[in-house]
Amino acid sequence: MRKISASYIFTGKGKLLKNGILVIDDDGTVIDLIDTKGKLTEISSLEHYNGILCPGFVNAHCHLELSYMRGMLKKTSNIVGFVKQMFIKRGGYEGDIFEEIAKADKEMQLNGIVACGDICNTEDSFLIKSKSKITYYNFIEVLGLKENQVSNKIEKAKQIANEAINSNSGIVSITPHASYSVSIPLYYEIKQIAEDNKSIISFHNQESKEEDELFVGEQNELYKFLENFGLNKNTFPITNKSSFESIAQYLPQNNNILFVHNVFTNSNDIKSANKLFPNHYWVFCPKSNLYISNTLPNIELFKNENDKICIGTDSLATNNSLSVIDELKVLQNNFKNLSIEQLLQWATLNGAKALQMDNKTGSFEKGKKPGVNLIYDINLQALKLTEKTKVVTVQQ
Structure with missing residues (x-):
């Protein structure tokens, strides 16, 4: 099981979750999605990234x-x-x-x-x-x-x-x-x-x-x-x-x-x-x-x-x-x-x-296996992509 967080999480639709936590099984199946209301506390084995997590x-x-x-x-x-x-x-x-x-x-x-x-x-x-x-x-x-x-x-x-x-x-x-x-x-x-x-x-x-x-x-x-x-x-x-x-x-x-x-x-x-x-x-x-x-x-x-x-x-x-x-x-x-x-x-x-x-x-919903992407080198203040913005797979 992995607990993954980032500056923001895009779930598939709606507003970004600031400092949200995505919980997935070892095979990538979504177990839970936690809205921390932007307040991230120290959690054991938590992975945290700068950027936006989104479905594949x-x-x-x-x-x-x-x-x-x-x-x-x-x-x-x-x-x-x-x-x-x-x-x-x-x-x-x-x-x-x-x-x-x-x-x-x-x-x-x-x-x-x-x-x-x-x-x-x-x-x-x-x-x-x-x-x-x-x-x-x-x-x-x-x-x-x-x-x-x-x-x-x-x-x-x-x-x-x-x-x-x-x-x-x-x-x-x-x-x-x-x-x-x-x-x-x-x-x-x-x-x-x-x-x-x-x-x-x-x-x-x-x-x-x-x-x-x-x-x-x-x-x-x-x-x-x-x-x-x-x-x-x-x-x-x-x-x-x-x-x-x-x-x-x-x-x-x-x-x-x-x-x-x-x-x-x-x-x-x-x-x-x-x-x-x-x-x-x-x-x-x-x-x-x-x-x-x-x-x-x-x-x-x-x-x-x-x-x-x-x-x-x-x-x-x-x-x-x-x-x-x-x-x-x-x-x-x-x-x-x-x-x-x-x-x-x-x-x-x-x-x-x-x-x-x-x-x-397509979305981070329980039971789905959508893949997890990290979009990084973005303008987090304006929430805009930049010429340097790239994506990497966190979970295929």
Whole structure:
């Protein structure tokens, strides 16, 4: 048994506990959480740290299989520039892909990540995941614009899903990629699978302004690029609405659904999400957004969505680290009104709820085994992260 204290404890939600005490079993299971009201007395075998203790982080969006692409892609100004580079360079790596995946998994562990929602287009990451301390939710991603390929796309996704299950690499679901990359018949197939299995959906949403433009009939740079893969004027209806509102009807409404990126999401989209998707979550990956489009989501629009916001790192193709604390720094630096409590809730409990892992992780509650992180080198007076702020695992 360990008794651990720090300058502050963040429990998963609510205010920080000053000089609180966390009691955990040898395997990390929470036994008790003591609010000392800030008055810490001498206790036998008590560990005390300067900084903030919080539950292990949940990385709600990653592409672990792309870890070999670290540093391979140049920063771009829009999604088309990024996707073009991906197609050119994704198959040309001559090193050990599995070694890079293993390194990335270890990097996440060292950065205090205990659970991860990971996008999978291949089977490459499953062996590493089966041996990892991180709990993974594997989103088998499907994309395809040609209607005559729907059955093949679904069959391939099911094969990858079965490989994930057979390798014990975590929970599995089949999910659509994005508004611009999935045909209507393919949407319906994926929707049916999700509804039948009550599985979670992870959906790349409004990462670029070009996505919205497609649904008002603009034959923009993205449209012209996608013509190479079967897009034509009949693929999507011209709705004169945002991409979010245009495709909402093709997504399962009662499942947990993670909308990822949301860089160009507007207030009407948020209202629609609350009306149509009672179990929706917004996943922000700010460092990736700056890499691809040099633009961040308007976090102010989401001020009433505090319990629905999660944090992701995206992949090492568009990021130089797999670190939740680094993502939080970017958000704090660009949105000064965000409190440390908000940021840490997004990074812990909300992500656990989104991935339906909150029965085990995300908060310091009796019986849970959430991992324990120490955030240090922070401004304890202002309760702000600094450029020097780091995280270390006190209990995995």
